[in-house]
Amino acid sequence: MAARFRMKRKGVGEMLRMPGMEAEMLRRAEVIKGVAIGLSPVDENGPHPGHYKASWETSSTRRGGRKRDRAVGYVRNTAYYARWVEYGTEKVHAHHVLLRAAQIGGRNQ
Template structure:
C-alpha cells in the first residue's frame, strides 16, 4: 500500500516563519555578504576609499516575501552609489560590476 501525504497549509506557513528558518536565511545572507565584501572594489584615489566595501548590511524578518508569510533575509549596499557599481552608469568608464549578483551565485553554491 502506498503512503499518502496530505499537505496542511497552516503547518507549512508556520514552518516558513519559524525562528530557525529566519536564522538560516540570515546565515545564508551573511555567507553572501562575506563574498560581496571580499570582491568589492576600493577606489584608493577616491574621496572615500573603502566606503562601498564597508556599506554591506544584512537583516531578516519572519514576515517577508510577496505575501508577507515567510522568513526572508536581505543583503544590501547602503552607499549612495551602490547601484552604479552593480549596474554601471552607462558609460565605458563605469561598466557594471555585478558584485551582489556574483556573490549570490557563488554563495548559493557554498551553502
C-alpha cells in the same frame, strides 16, 4: 507499508515563519555578504576608498515575501552610489557585485 504524507498549507505556512527558518535565512544572507565584501571593488584614488566595501549589511524578518508570509534574509549595500557600482553608468562598467555574490554564495550554502 510505505509511509503516507499529507501536506497542510497552514502547517507549511507556520514552518516558513518559524524562528529557525528566519535564522537560516540570516545565515545564508551572511554568507552572501561575505562573498560580496570579497568581490567589492576599492578605488584607492577615489574620495572614499573602501567605503563601498565597508557598507554591506544584512537583516531578516519572518514577514517577508510577496504575501508577507515567510522568513527572508536581505543583503544590501548602504553606500549612496551602490546602484552605480552594481549596474554601471555610461562612463563606468557594471560590477554586478551582489549578483555575483548571490550566485557564488548560493553554491556555497
